[in-house]
Amino acid sequence: MLVPLQGHYSFWLGRLSMQWVPYDNPIIVGAFVFACSVGLAIVAGITRLGWWGYLWREWVTSLDHKKIGLMYMIMGAIMLFRGFVDAVMIRAQQAMAAGPHTAGFLDASHGYLPPFHFDQVYGSHGTIMILFAVTPMLIGMMNIIVPLQVGARDMAYPFLNSIGLYLTAVGAALVMLSLFLGEFSHAGWVGLTPLSELAYSPGVGVDYWLWALQISGIGTTIGSINIVATIVKMRAPGMTWGKLPIFSWTSLSMSTIGITAFPILTVVVSLLTLDRYVGTHFFTAGLGGDLMLYKNLFWMWGHPEVYFLILLPFGVVSEVIANFSHKQLFGFTTMVLATFAIAGVSWSVWLHHFFVMGQGPGVNTYFGIATMLVGIPTGVKLFNWIFTMCRGRLHFDPPMLWATGTLFLLPIGGLSGVILAMVPADYEMHNSVFVIAHFHNMVMVTVFAEFAAITYWFPKVFGFKLDPTIGKKVFWSWVVAAALVFIPMYGLGLMGMTRRLSYISRPELQPFLYVQEAGMFMFCVAAFYQFKQFYMSIRDRAKGVHLIGDGEVWSGERSVEWVAHSPVPFYNFAVTPYIHQRDEWAWRRAEGHVRAKPERYVDIEMPKNTAIPFLMAGATFVFGFAMVWRIWWLGAVSFAGIVALLVLRSFIDDTEYTVPAADVEKHEQQFFRHRDAHSPDLRPIEQAGRGVYL
Amino acid sequence: MAFDQTATPRLFEERTPDLIGNRTFGFWLYMLSDVIIYAALFAAFSVLHTHYAGGPTSQQVVEPLHGFIDSVLLFSSVWLLGLGMRSMAVGERAMLIAFMGLAAIVALGFVGFESYDFAHALGKGESPQRSGYLSIYFVLLGLHALHIFVGILWMLLMMVQVAFKGLTEPVVSRLLNLKIFWMFQSVIWVCVFVFVYLLGAVG
Ligand code: HEM
Ligand SMILES: [Cu+2]
Numbered sequence: 001m002l003v004p005l006q007g008h009y010s011f012w013l014g015r016l017s018m019q020w021v022p023y024d025n026p027i028i029v030g031a032f033v034f035a036c037s038v039g040l041a042i043v044a045g046i047t048r049l050g051w052w053g054y055l056w057r058e059w060v061t062s063l064d065h066k067k068i069g070l071m072y073m074i075m076g077a078i079m080l081f082r083g084f085v086d087a088v089m090i091r092a093q094q095a096m097a098a099g100p101h102t103a104g105f106l107d108a109s110h111g112y113l114p115p116f117h118f119d120q121v122y123g124s125h126g127t128i129m130i131l132f133a134v135t136p137m138l139i140g141m142m143n144i145i146v147p148l149q150v151g152a153r154d155m156a157y158p159f160l161n162s163i164g165l166y167l168t169a170v171g172a173a174l175v176m177l178s179l180f181l182g183e184f185s186h187a188g189w190v191g192l193t194p195l196s197e198l199a200y201s202p203g204v205g206v207d208y209w210l211w212a213l214q215i216s217g218i219g220t221t222i223g224s225i226n227i228v229a230t231i232v233k234m235r236a237p238g239m240t241w242g243k244l245p246i247f248s249w250t251s252l253s254m255s256t257i258g259i260t261a262f263p264i265l266t267v268v269v270s271l272l273t274l275d276r277y278v279g280t281h282f283f284t285a286g287l288g289g290d291l292m293l294y295k296n297l298f299w300m301w302g303h304p305e306v307y308f309l310i311l312l313p314f315g316v317v318s319e320v321i322a323n324f325s326h327k328q329l330f331g332f333t334t335m336v337l338a339t340f341a342i343a344g345v346s347w348s349v350w351l352h353h354f355f356v357m358g359q360g361p362g363v364n365t366y367f368g369i370a371t372m373l374v375g376i377p378t379g380v381k382l383f384n385w386i387f388t389m390c391r392g393r394l395h396f397d398p399p400m401l402w403a404t405g406t407l408f409l410l411p412i413g414g415l416s417g418v419i420l421a422m423v424p425a426d427y428e429m430h431n432s433v434f435v436i437a438h439f440h441n442m443v444m445v446t447v448f449a450e451f452a453a454i455t456y457w458f459p460k461v462f463g464f465k466l467d468p469t470i471g472k473k474v475f476w477s478w479v480v481a482a483a484l485v486f487i488p489m490y491g492l493g494l495m496g497m498t499r500r501l502s503y504i505s506r507p508e509l510q511p512f513l514y515v516q517e518a519g520m521f522m523f524c525v526a527a528f529y530q531f532k533q534f535y536m537s538i539r540d541r542a543k544g545v546h547l548i549g550d551g552e553v554w555s556g557e558r559s560v561e562w563v564a565h566s567p568v569p570f571y572n573f574a575v576t577p578y579i580h581q582r583d584e585w586a587w588r589r590a591e592g593h594v595r596a597k598p599e600r601y602v603d604i605e606m607p608k609n610t611a612i613p614f615l616m617a618g619a620t621f622v623f624g625f626a627m628v629w630r631i632w633w634l635g636a637v638s639f640a641g642i643v644a645l646l647v648l649r650s651f652i653d654d655t656e657y658t659v660p661a662a663d664v665e666k667h668e669q670q671f672f673r674h675r676d677a678h679s680p681d682l683r684p685i686e687q688a689g690r691g692v693y694l
Numbered sequence: 695m696a697f698d699q700t701a702t703p704r705l706f707e708e709r710t711p712d713l714i715g716n717r718t719f720g721f722w723l724y725m726l727s728d729v730i731i732y733a734a735l736f737a738a739f740s741v742l743h744t745h746y747a748g749g750p751t752s753q754q755v756v757e758p759l760h761g762f763i764d765s766v767l768l769f770s771s772v773w774l775l776g777l778g779m780r781s782m783a784v785g786e787r788a789m790l791i792a793f794m795g796l797a798a799i800v801a802l803g804f805v806g807f808e809s810y811d812f813a814h815a816l817g818k819g820e821s822p823q824r825s826g827y828l829s830i831y832f833v834l835l836g837l838h839a840l841h842i843f844v845g846i847l848w849m850l851l852m853m854v855q856v857a858f859k860g861l862t863e864p865v866v867s868r869l870l871n872l873k874i875f876w877m878f879q880s881v882i883w884v885c886v887f888v889f890v891y892l893l894g895a896v897g
Contacts (some may be wrong), residue, residue, distance in 0.1 A: 156716050225723040233716045237707045259723055263730035271738065271833070280822045280829035281747070282738065288745030288826025293738060300734070575706040588705075598706040647851060653864060 003279040005630070006202045014631035015204060020182045025117075026106065032180050061609040061692045063158035064570055065147050066461060068165050072140025073454075075165075079172055080133040084527065086125035088520055091485075093118055095517045099507030110503045118502035119186035120205060124175060126189025127209060130309070131216055132172040134443065137450050138312045139168075139223050142251045144461060145453075146227055148561035149248045151236025151579060153572045156229035158607040159655070164223035166617030171216025174624050178208040182628070185209035188500060190302065191272065193283040193294040198276045204628055210273050211624040217265045224258025227251055236560070238579035245559040245582060246329060249336045250315030253343040254308050260347075261304035268297040277630075292357055299350035307346035310442065311339060313449030314381055317403045320452050321385050323556045324400035325392025328583060331384040338377035338384075345374050355426045364423045371421035378414055382407065397554065398471030402452035405479060406445045413441030416490065434493025437486050444482055451475070459553045463567035464544035470533040477526035484519025488512040552594075558583035565671050571604050571659060574668050601661040601668070608657050609692045616645050652693060714867045721871040725878050728841075732882055735834050739889065745826030752894035755820055755831060760811055761891035765883065767804040768842070771797045772880045775849075779873050785861060790869075791853050797876075798849040801842055808839050831890065838886055841879050848872055 008017045022028045046052055059067055096102060097111030105112040113121065147155055155161045178184040183205040187196040196206045231252050235244070244252075271282040272294065281289040322329040329335065351359070351367040385407060394400070416438040420426050429435065451474070459465045492512050497504065504513070537544055553566060562585040563577045575598040581587035588594055619641035626634035743752065778793030812832070815821075822832040852872060855865050 157720060160720075221727050225720055225727070228723055229716065229720045233712070233719055237709055238704075259727050260730055263727045264734045267731055267734040267738075274822075274829070274833065278822065280833070281745075281826045282742070282829055286747075287824070288742065288747035288749075288829075290741055290745065290826060293741050297734060297738065576708050578704045578707040580703065591703075593703075593705055596705050602708050650851065650855070650864075650868070651859075653859070653862065 001278055014629040016629045060614050061611050063162055063607040065143050065155045068161050069140040069143030072136045072165055075169055076133050076137035079128050083125055083128040083133050086121050089121050091516055091520045095513040098504040098510040098513055115502045116186055120184045122500055123185045123188050134309055134446055136168055141453050142227050145561055146230055146248055146251050148564055149245050149559055150231055150234055151560050151577050152234035155226050156234055157226050160222050161226050162613035164219045166613050167219025168216045170617050170621045171212040173621055174208055174212040193291045194285040197284055207628045210269050211627055214269045215624055217262050220258055221262040224255035227255040236576050236579050243579055243582045246318040247315035250311045250339050253339045254311040257304045257308045257343055261301045264297060264301040295354050299353040303350040304346045309446045313446045316449040316453045317406050320399045320403040320456050321388050322558055323554055324395045325389045326556045327388055327392040330387040334380055335384050338380045341377040352421055355423050356430050368421050368423045372418050375414055375418050398468050399452045399456035401475045402448045405448045409441055409445045431499050432493040433489050433497050433499055437489035437493055440486050460566050464541040466537040467533055470529055474526055474529040474533055477522055481519045481522030481526055485516045488515045558586040560584045569667055574601055574664050601664045603661050604659040604664060605656045606659060608655055611692055612645055612649050616642055713863050717867040718870055721874055739830045739834055742826040742830040747825035749825040750820050753897045756891050756894040758891045758895045761887050764804055764807060765887055767800055768880050768883050771800040772876055775876050782869055787856055791856055794849045794853050798846045801846050805839055805842055845876055
C-alpha cells in the first residue's frame with residue numbers, strides 16, 4: 001500500500017538518519033546554538049528558583065481559561081519572534097541578491113541563501129505567522145476575555161480548552177523541530193501542488209508542514225467549538241443576545257468560521273498526505289489527479305481563514321475606541337450585522353485566489369463581485385468607528401493609538417484588495433508582490449489590534465499597566481517600520497516583481513529593496529522597545545497600579561469583563577453578576593454600583609487541574625514525529641497512547657472541586673482590603689491544595 | 695439564588711450550569727464540523743468521479759446490491775440503538791446494554807461486509823493508487839467505515855460504563871451524543887449510497 005521512497009529507510013528509525021542533520025550549515029548551527037543556550041538558560045533559571053513544581057501544578061496542568069489564554073499568547077509571541085527572524089532573512093536575501101553582479105556567500109551564487117534554503121524560510125515564515133503566531137494570539141485573547149465578558153467562571157469545556165492549546169503547541173513544536181532535524185516545506189505556506197507532491201518534494205519538509213497543519217488545525221477547530229459553546233450556553237443571567245458585548249460577538253463570528261472552515265483544511269491536508277504516503281491520486285499531475293481541486297479546497301479554508309484573522313481585531317478595535325472616546329459604540333447593531341455579513345461573504349469568494357485558473361468570465365465575474373461586496377460591511381465598520389470618535393473625549397493611550405492605526409491601514413489594504421478583485425487587473429497582478437503588500441497590510445490590522453488588546457487588557461489580567469511612554473515608542477517605530485517595508489512593496493508589485501524570489505534579475509529594483517531593509521531595521525527597534533516595555537513594566541509594576549484601587553483602569557471601560565476584579569481571581573466572579581446593560585460596567589459606574597458587594601457568598605465549583613492534556617500532547621508530538629519520519633511502529637504506539645488517555649479520562653468523574661463560600665469570602669475581603677489601601681496585591685490569587693488528577 | 699432586590703437592583707445572581715445541555719450542544723457543533731468534512735469530500739468526489747485514467751469505471755467498481763445490504767445493516771443498527779435509548783429513558787440498564795451490544799454487532803457486520811468489498815476490489819487490482827476516481831472512492835467509503843468503527847468502540851466503552859458506573863450525568867450525556875453520532879452517520883450513508891452506489895452504477 002505504501003509508496004516507494006528515495007534514500008535510506010530502516011524499520012526502527014524510518015527515514016531518519018544522520019544525513020538529515022544539517023550540521024554543515026552555519027546558519028542552522030548558529031540557530032541551534034542560540035536555541036540551546038536560551039533553552040538551557042530557562043531550564044537553569046527555573047531550577048534555581050525552584051519553580052518546577054509550581055509550573056507543573058499551576059500552569060502546565062491548569063484548566064483555568066486565563067492561564068490557558070496566557071499560554072496561547074506566550075506561544076504566539078515566541079512563534080512571532082521566530083517568524084520575524086525568517087522575515088529578516090528573506091528581506092536580507094532579496095536586498096543582497098538583486099541583479100547579476102551581486103555577490104554570493106556561503107553556498108549561494110547571489111546573496112547568502114541558496115534557493116532551496118530560501119524557499120524553506122519563505123514557507124516557514126508564512127506558515128508560522130498565520131497559523132502559529134497570529135492565530136494562537138487571537139485564540140488566547142478570546143480565551144481570556146470571552147468567559148469574563150459573558151460573566152462565566154470558565155469556558156464551556158475547560159478540559160477541551162487545554163487540549164486545544166496543546167495541539168496547537170505540538171504543531172508549532174514540529175515546525176521548530178524541522179529546523180534542526182530534516183527540512184521544512186519549500187512549497188510556500190499554501191503548499192503549491194504538484195510541487196508539494198512526493199515526486200517533486202521527496203524529502204520530509206512537506207511532511208512536517210502537513211502534520212503541523214493537521215494537528216494544529218484540529219486544535220483550532222476544538223478551540224472554536226469551545227468559544228461558540230461558551231457564548232451560547234454560559235452567558236450570565238440577564239445577558240440576552242442584545243446585551244452581548246461586541247468583542248464576544250466578533251468572537252462568535254470568528255469561531256463560527258473556525259468550525260466551518262478548519263475541517264476543510266483537515267480534509268485537504270489529509271488528501272495530500274494520502275497522496276504522499278499511500279500514493280493516491282487526488283492532486284497528482286497524472287492518473288486522474290486534479291491540481292486545481294487542491295487550490296479550490298485549500299482556499300475554501302484559506303479565505304475564511306484570513307477573515308478569521310480579521311474579525312476578532314474588529315471587535316478589539318470597537319471595544320478600545322468606545323473606551324477611549326468615552327462614548328457608547330456608534331451603530332452597535334449595524335456593527336454586529338456587518339461582522340456576520342463579512343463572515344458570510346467570506347464563504348463565497350475563495351476563487352479570487354486563482355482567477356487565472358481559466359474558469360471563464362462568468363465564474364470570475366461572480367467571484368470578483370462577491371469579493372468587492374466585502375468592502376461594504378467593512379466600510380460600515382470604519383464609519384461606525386469614526387462616528388464613535390466624533391465628539392468623544394479622546395484619550396490617546398497606547399491601546400487607542402494601535403486602534404486608530406488600524407483605521408488607516410484598513411482602507412488602504414481593503415482598497416488594494418478591491419483592486420485585486422477586478423479580474424483583468426488581477427491577471428496582471430496575481431503572484432506579484434502587490435498581493436503580498438495587500439495581505440500584509442491587512443494582517444497588520446490584525447497585529448495592531450493584537451497590540452491594542454494586549455495593552456488594553458493587560459491590567460485586567462495582571463493588575464498593572466504596561467508603561468505607556470515606552471508603549472508609544474513601540475507604536476511609532478512599528479508605524480515607521482511598516483510604512484518602510486510595505487509601501488515600497490506596492491510599488492515593486494506594480495513594477496512587476498513576482499513573489500517568492502530568491503534572486504531578482506533587475507538591479508533597478510534594488511533601491512526599493514534597500515528601503516525595505518531600513519524598515520526591517522525599524523522593526524528591530526520596535527522589537528527592542530517591546531521587550532523593554534515588558535521588562536520595565538514588570539520590574540516597576542507598583543508604578544502601574546495606581547488607578548486600579550477605584551475599580552477603574554482606563555477611566556472609560558464599559559463591558560462586563562471589568563466587573564471582575566483586576567487582577568482577576570481564579571474564580572473570576574465571586575458571585576455571577578446579573579447583566580442589565582450591554583455596557584454593564586459603564587452602567588454600574590453611572591449608577592454608583594462600582595463598589596457593590598454581594599450580600600453573601602456561595603460555594604463555587606471549579607475544574608480540577610489535570611495532567612492528561614499535557615500527556616496527550618506528548619503522545620501527539622511523538623505521533624507527529626513518527627509520521628513525518630514514517631516510523632510506523634512508533635506511530636502506532638503513540639496513537640494507542642492517545643486513545644488510552646482519552647478512555648482513561650472518560651472513567652474519571654471526580655473532575656471538579658468546591659471552593660467553600662467562606663474561602664471565597666476570605667479572598668474577596670483580602671482584595672477589598674488591598675483596594676482600599678490603594679496597594680493591590682499583585683500576586684494572583686491561587687487556590688492551594690486542589691490537586692492534579694491524571 | 696436571588697438576592698435582596700429592594701434596596702439596590704439585582705446585581706448578582708448565581709445559577710447552576712446545565713451539564714448535559716452544554717455537552718450536547720458542543721457535540722452538535724462537532725457534528726457540524728464533521729458535516730463540513732464530508733461536504734468537502736463529496737465536493738472532491740464530484741470533481742474526481744469521472745477521472746478513471748483508463749482504469750475501471752464506476753459501473754465496474756460499485757455493486758448497488760451490496761450497498762443496499764450495507765444500508766439495511768446500518769439502519770438496523772440505528773434502530774437497535776434507538777431501542778436502547780428508550781431503555782435508558784426508563785432506566786433499564788440491562789436492556790440498554792443488550793440493545794447496544796446488538797447494535798454494535800450489526801454495525802460490525804456493516805464494517806465487515808464493506809471490508810470484504812474493499813478486499814475484493816483490491817484483489818481485482820482496483821486499488822486507490824489506480825486512478826483519481828478510485829482514490830476518492832476508497833477515501834469516502836473508508837472514512838465513513840472508520841466513523842462506524844469508532845462508533846462501535848464507543849458503544850463498547852459505553853456498555854462498560856453503564857454497567858460499572860450506572861446512568862450518571864456524564865454517562866447519560868455521552869449516550870445522548872452517541873445517539874446523535876449514530877443517526878448522523880446513517881444520514882451520511884444515505885448520501886454515500888445515492889452518489890457513490892446508485893449514481894455510480896448508472897455512470
Ligand atoms: C475588502 C477586503 C478584501 C478584499 C477585497 C481582498 C481581496 C483579495 C484578493 C482578490 C486576493 C487575491 C490576489 C491574488 O492572489 O491575485 C487576496 C489575497 C489575499 N488576501 Fe485579501 N482581500 C480583502 C481582505 C483581506 C483580509 C482582511 C485579509 C487578512 C487579514 C486578507 C488576506 C489576504 C491574503 C493572506 C491573501 C493572499 C494569500 C496568498 O496568496 O498567499 N485579505 N485578497
Ligand atoms: Cu481571499
